Amino acid sequence: MSTGFFGDIQKIKFEGPDSTNPLAFRHYNPDEMVMGKRMEDHLRFAVAYWHSFVWPGGDPFGGQTFERPWFKDTLDAARLKADVAFEFFQLLGAPYYCFHDADVRPEGRDFKENTANLNAIVDHFEKKQAETGVKLLWGTANLFSHRRYMSGAATNPDPDVFAFAAATVKTCIDATHRLNGENYVLWGGREGYETLLNTNLKQELDQLGRFLNLVVEYKHKIGFKGTILIEPKPQEPTKHQYDYDVATVYGFLKTYGLENEVKLNIEQGHAILAGHSFEHELALANALGVFGSIDMNRNDYQSGWDTDQFPNNVPEMALAYYQVLAGGGFTTGGTNFDSKLRRQSLDPEDLLIGHIGGMDCCARGLKAAARMIEDGALSNPLAERYAGWATDEGKKRLTALSLEDLTQLVESSGLNPQPRSGKQELLENIVNRYV
Amino acid sequence: MSTGFFGDIQKIKFEGPDSTNPLAFRHYNPDEMVMGKRMEDHLRFAVAYWHSFVWPGGDPFGGQTFERPWFKDTLDAARLKADVAFEFFQLLGAPYYCFHDADVRPEGRDFKENTANLNAIVDHFEKKQAETGVKLLWGTANLFSHRRYMSGAATNPDPDVFAFAAATVKTCIDATHRLNGENYVLWGGREGYETLLNTNLKQELDQLGRFLNLVVEYKHKIGFKGTILIEPKPQEPTKHQYDYDVATVYGFLKTYGLENEVKLNIEQGHAILAGHSFEHELALANALGVFGSIDMNRNDYQSGWDTDQFPNNVPEMALAYYQVLAGGGFTTGGTNFDSKLRRQSLDPEDLLIGHIGGMDCCARGLKAAARMIEDGALSNPLAERYAGWATDEGKKRLTALSLEDLTQLVESSGLNPQPRSGKQELLENIVNRYV
Amino acid sequence: MSTGFFGDIQKIKFEGPDSTNPLAFRHYNPDEMVMGKRMEDHLRFAVAYWHSFVWPGGDPFGGQTFERPWFKDTLDAARLKADVAFEFFQLLGAPYYCFHDADVRPEGRDFKENTANLNAIVDHFEKKQAETGVKLLWGTANLFSHRRYMSGAATNPDPDVFAFAAATVKTCIDATHRLNGENYVLWGGREGYETLLNTNLKQELDQLGRFLNLVVEYKHKIGFKGTILIEPKPQEPTKHQYDYDVATVYGFLKTYGLENEVKLNIEQGHAILAGHSFEHELALANALGVFGSIDMNRNDYQSGWDTDQFPNNVPEMALAYYQVLAGGGFTTGGTNFDSKLRRQSLDPEDLLIGHIGGMDCCARGLKAAARMIEDGALSNPLAERYAGWATDEGKKRLTALSLEDLTQLVESSGLNPQPRSGKQELLENIVNRYV
Amino acid sequence: MSTGFFGDIQKIKFEGPDSTNPLAFRHYNPDEMVMGKRMEDHLRFAVAYWHSFVWPGGDPFGGQTFERPWFKDTLDAARLKADVAFEFFQLLGAPYYCFHDADVRPEGRDFKENTANLNAIVDHFEKKQAETGVKLLWGTANLFSHRRYMSGAATNPDPDVFAFAAATVKTCIDATHRLNGENYVLWGGREGYETLLNTNLKQELDQLGRFLNLVVEYKHKIGFKGTILIEPKPQEPTKHQYDYDVATVYGFLKTYGLENEVKLNIEQGHAILAGHSFEHELALANALGVFGSIDMNRNDYQSGWDTDQFPNNVPEMALAYYQVLAGGGFTTGGTNFDSKLRRQSLDPEDLLIGHIGGMDCCARGLKAAARMIEDGALSNPLAERYAGWATDEGKKRLTALSLEDLTQLVESSGLNPQPRSGKQELLENIVNRYV
Ligand SMILES: [Co+2]
Ligand SMILES: [Co+2]
Ligand SMILES: [Co+2]
Ligand SMILES: [Co+2]
Ligand SMILES: [Co+2]
Ligand SMILES: [Co+2]
Ligand SMILES: [Co+2]
Ligand SMILES: [Co+2]
Secondary structure, eight states, X not given: XXXXXXXXXXOOEEOOTTOOOTTEESSOOTTOEETTEEHHHHHOEEEEXXXXXXXXXOBTTBOOOOOOTTOSSSHHHHHHHHHHHHXXXXXXXXXXXXXXXXXXXXXXXXXXXXXXXXXXXXXXHHHHHHHHOOEEEEEEOOOSSSGGGTTOSTXXXXXXXXXXXXXXXXXXXXXXXXXXXXXXXXXXXXXXXXXXXXXXXXXXXXXXXXXXXXXXXXXXXXXXXXXXXXXXXXSSSSSEESSOSHHHHHHHHHHTTOTTTEEEEEEHHHHHHTTOOHHHHHHHHHHHTOEEEEEOOBOOTTOBSOOOBOOOOHHHHHHHHHHHHHTTOOSSOOEEEOOOOOTTOOSHHHHHHHHHHHHHHHHHHHHHHHHHHHHTTTHHHHHHHTHHHHSHHHHHHHHTOOHHHXXXXXXHHTOOOOOOOOOHHHHHHHHHHHO | OOOSTTTTOOOOEEOOTTOOOTTEESSOOTTOEEXXXXXXXXXXXXXXXXXXXXXXXXXXXXXXXXXXXXXXXXXXXXXXXXXXXXXXXXXXXXXXXXXXXXXXXXXXXXXXXXXXXXXHHHHHHHHHHHHHOOEEEEEEOOOSSSGGGTTOSTTOSSHHXXXXXXXXXXXXXXXXXXXXXXXXXXXXXXXXXXXXXXXXXXXXXXXXXXXXXXXXXXXXXXXXXXXXXXXXXXXXXXXXXXXOSHHHHHHHHHHTTOTTTEEEEXXXXXXXXXXXXXXXXXXXXXXXXXXXXXXXXBOOTTOBSOOOBOOOOHHHHHHHHHHHHHTTOXXXXXXXXXXXXXXXXXXXXXXXXXXXHHHHHHHHHHHHHHHHHXXXXXXXXXHHHTHHHHSHHHHHHHHTOOHHHHHHHHHHHTOOOOOOOOOHHHHHHXXXXXX | OOOSTTTTOOOOEEOOTTOOOTTEESSOOTXXXXXXXXXXXXXXXXEEHXXXXXXXXXXXXXXXXXXXXXXXXXHHHHHHHHHHHHHHHHHHTXXXXXXXXXXXXXXXXXXXXHHHHHHHHHHHHXXXXXXXXXXXXXXXXXXXSSGGGTXXXXXXXXXXXXXXXXXXXXXXXHHHHHTTOSEEEEOOTTSEESOGGGOOHHHHHHHHHHHHHHHHHHHHHHTOOSEEEEOOOSSSSSSEESSOSHHHXXXXXXHTTOTTTEEEEEXXXXXXXXXXXXXXXXXXXXHHTOXXXXXOOBOOTTOBSOOOBOOOOHHHHHHHHHHHHHTTOOSSOOEEEOOOOOTTOOSHHHHXXXXXXXXXXXXXXXXXXXXXXXXXXXXXXXXXXXXXXXXXXXXXXXXXXXXXXXXXXXXXXXXXOOOOOOOHHHHHHHHHHHO | OOOSTTTTOOOOEEOOTTOOOTTEESSOOTTOEEXXXXXXXHHOEEEEHIIIIIOOSOBTTBOOOOOOTTOSSSHHHHHHXXXXXXXXXXXXXXXXXXXXXXXXSOXXXXXXXXXXXXXXXXXXXXXXXXXXXXXXXXXXXXXXXXXXXXXXXXXXXXXXXXXXXXXXXXXXXXXXHXXXXXXXXXXXXXXXXXXXXXXXXXXXXXXXXXXXXXXXXXXXXXXXXXXXXXXXXXXXXXXXXXXXXXXXXXXXXHHTTOTTXXXXXXXXXXXXXXXXXXXXXXXXXXXXXXEEEEEOOBOOTTOBSOOOBOOOOHHHHHHHHHHHHHTTOOSSOOEEEOOOOOTTOOSHHHHHHXXXXXXXXXXXXXXXXXXXXXXXXTHHHXXXXXXXXXXXXXXXXXXXXOHHHHHHHHHHHTOOOOOOOOOHHHHHHHHHHHO
């Protein structure tokens, strides 16, 4: 029985690139085979409960613009929200969803009430998942919105907040486990600082390292098979966040002995905020062996904050999925749209249209990336560029020769290497043949 | 015998804060005691040979503006440059200098000629050091200006360039060792990429890790007691540099087993380019145990490139030296001015005036930082803010309790922590009492 | 009768630079004479009602942190808020305040109720002003928070919103006039666009030009003697705002014939967001004859959004007030703190401390600027640098000679001008003698 | 007779989208009709002499990487450079080229020698133009590279530099006129400042206004029919440039009475540096009636300086040409590639490949834009969104009603406008149907 929120809109169908129907897919065709695998199984799309069903359309200079019948802080409203959300997942054919605890349950007066509320909704989600076949990509705890977390959760100067946060994460891992979630995510929205003047950096890093170790221990104890993921972001809401970017998180994991236990959920918008390209963060995570999942929402290049827009630039998507495929593709991870509608996009159908456009862009990007890989379009020139290192002499230089050996080699041979064209423009043109 | 380059300017003296003499120190007073140590021994100022005696005043849109009699590529000109430089160090009373090989010697046709030229100048430097008492803070190799390095030195796709770079670094460590340098620096100006399309990230990181290991091995072999320093920078000249920032370099050192062998030379301008404050990078290096030395030149906040200006904002200097002092102060490191004159500052005396202003700013910053530390102005409120973690219960939470223990604690005690003011404005006002 | 909100805190006194009392002024001494005028009359401080009494401490990732007894949408709560606010102005000794209509009245269901609510509060304000002697620096209308304005007010695609906004501005000018406000401000928070795809730029600019003309006409009609001020901001909340910066607004005023009717309220933080320094925007407004007033709150240089912090960097303040004084000082304008506490600064006394620190910084900056002016520290070297233009020959070149005349002059005289040092470091050192 | 520089490469042909030949066009088909006009006549491509034949591959951290036989400062080398350049224009089929005086002639010792050298090359160009049919899109004077201009040309504190610059511009307008250039461009690379401390803003703006008036007067005097164009750029090389962006230049033109005489040459990279999108600058220039021509090279979104890359993102090109076509297309303007090869792109064929890729991107963008216009894909929803303003009532509100009339209207009708969806995601999806 439909909630009626989306009127008479029917399940979104693939109609092919020539369709002008705004409520149809033009490129996302779940059963189409790409490099020997169904497109749906490559992309593993997830809808973000938070932005799509909870965000009221506010910004720092204005309040709610969206009017949703479930914008009340009751369990009944939370169940209505869930019913609409699962309708939405089905209309879209999204195989997965993701949620924070605070997205799905009413806010309680204390830990006990929060837990009870969460469990009540998890009961409801269990039923909805069974009915619809929609699965949980990941769960997470919102440890940043409530005022108790204003100075951090794991990194709070107050050990009571650490304890409260830890207990809350336990309930969220339990919920994710019950719902067969395939990953559990930690995004440290307030794990950072506003000013060093009131911050003990070393102490806070140690708290964060301990917290993450507790999570990993607990995961193993209860037999949760999903992946623990950290989502890096350099700043916003705090001025500096400890999980700045892929490289920073990797160093952190090494320091606290977690580099084999934790992987990364990489968001395009956060990569940009950190001064990187999305493909950089993906390539680096692959190189370091910590790639996990993606949030496929980007920032506006002109805006210095996290706009969490739907992706709409196909060439960028192609470069992103190129890295995903080059690293072997997703295992437990997927493509989450951690995307907000623009706050002027008031209508229920805007929510569908945003996702349809995003999914189509990703599908085009994936197909382009797959063809580049199949053709060796980039990998062949790359292998050629580094060919010297693949020779026995090259390997010896990398592993066996000392500084003195190398100096001896240069002196004795009169080595005077000449530069060779990097061919960036050629490679960019090659990419443009595919997008 | 003077070169005459600085006319009849005499050694710069300390004249106190009321002096209006542009060629006097108003705050830098080498013998003044600060926290029980001479100011000179705290600050350990070094002049950067590169920017002060080599840079011709060019930028991407215009050529040379400075006219220096030594701007010729001969050994005689190089010796004249050295004579003027040592005169300058003495006029200023700077105890240290720093150089790249390419700054001090004429460019040769090949490795052999480069080495011979370098050694000829090192002979000259030995004499000048002995005559003047000026010491070498650090030496380094320029592995970024010559076209052979356009695609990287250690990270070049061509193993011959790796070898050439390695041999060059050997000659520079040898030179630094001969000159009793207290550190050896590596700044990876081209160790990065312009486009991922032609870059094998993992391969290049492994090359860089190997290269750094070779340097460390060689240092021990020849008994060089100085510190090996890496200077992080996020970008420029390349679009992405592997030594992005402190956190990135730390993860890199851990990955290649070097975190106990290598420390960091942190530049204010590079911190800003990476989206950080200078004090953040210093505090993080302290927290991670890898603080080494500083380059005290900053960028313009409005310009998206490395302007390498002389420091001139005292409140910023105070926050920087606060971190330096809080970490115990310099050991082998010091305060290098990796600063360029503005390209319109043509006159010899501009070079003195730039350094005088920078040294005075640093001296004011140091004194303010020392007083804040002596008063516990920031450390007392900090200890109070984190007091909960210093209790037995706090320690137990950080080290002993599991996720389930913490949950049990929250449930049983009905814990519901209330936020406490972060007092940022109060702390900012306190700092303003000292600057 | 006190509301008790600030406990037993007494009026903040000037205690001089050696005071360590956090609730005292160390530099702001209202009656101290600076360049022949009382410091209070130079600075003309105003408290921003909005940030100080209305903002709940939320950000895009978290809700209310502040708990104020007046956070209810009733007239009684609005009167309590006003009582606390006027107590605050008096504790601080701030001669002025500023408000938006939406800050001071409860939100009504429609225009009529909004107007009635506003008028009820204006009645109350009249009494409070009379009781306390605190004056209104400026009033303004909030045309950006309510969802009806989500697509702009004057620049809305819907003419009904234009009308609603116009009527609302009329009520706010009326209120400002009744309260003897010395200026009326327009900040176009939603006068811009999110995407050009749905925006008719020319149409919207014409709407904005017309709107501003209506305001100016009405001001004259009712005999309001205050200055009409536009506050430029480049973006946020919208991706692009029409009142981008001083230069943009000036061009806009010229286009719509308003350059002699409207002046500018310049905010430090907005200058930074637009890629300028604050002193640039001030100097340009002076050069163009449109300087009006300032909002003395800045952004964090590391954060790409409007953090509206209290000013705390004295050298920056000195350069800002140098421009203000160089342009002749404020007439109807003043120094408004459009500053937010950090959201972790929960306590009532934080509100005082933020303002005290800001006022002290401004006072130090003002005094430094005044001394630079009195000494001709910067103006003398400036006059010397441009001396060539002050000669008869210089004037002739600027006003009388044609391109051919100038060519003739170069050819006949063999003119080959040599560059002269810009002496930037010297001038920076001079400034540092004053701050 | 070929110079041989490009080996045996033949004229680049259109081979259609399926071609994998790196030396063929896949989309640029000069004779293809687009909206009733040949593609070549729409795009009016020009090659930038400067970046393509003069730039040595240097950056602030490294010198020359390109080795070109004409890199000598003699007239013979300049003629060889011209011969290669015209060969290049023909290989590419580019109908236009652009140059600075300093690009094409050896640097002389003084004005007289500069002029003689320039005229010698103009003689040569006249022949080459006649032989090849290649035309001059615009000429310009380089008033920023030589050290005499380090403190500005028109805005120099020294009136002699103003005169020298004026005389130089005269020679360049004369050259452009002789060569039938269709426009004359002024880019004020040093017309700005490094620090306000040594800058008289008002004086410099007046100098710049006068200078531009001299140019316009001279153009009319000699009967030059081309358009005078200003190229805005916010910064780099200077910290602040007076021609910041379109809005700033427009205000400047109004101030100096030139808004009907001068149009704008808008560069994508400069738009980005100024915090705008390219399409914003184009749309604004159209709205203000000052659109002239484009430099179609962009910056890297991650790099804070002008990278002048070849365009390679088709969706961006489509939005840019949408604005160009919506404004009626080019008249005297065109699409100049003010693009540099990456400094690692050493080979002659890289120069061709960079341009081929750029031209293909522009062609795809143009075709997409044309189809959007023909379909009314964006203009129909736009007209609908603003339909209220096209009614008689809407027009009356914009032109006739006073603030009081509008208030009366709101009050009497109880007007309470409701927001309507901005449909940004739908419009973005529509654009993606075309790119
Ligand atoms: Co985000
Ligand atoms: Co995310
Ligand atoms: Co630097
Ligand atoms: Co440095
Ligand atoms: Co602001
Ligand atoms: Co403001
Ligand atoms: Co450019
Ligand atoms: Co250009």
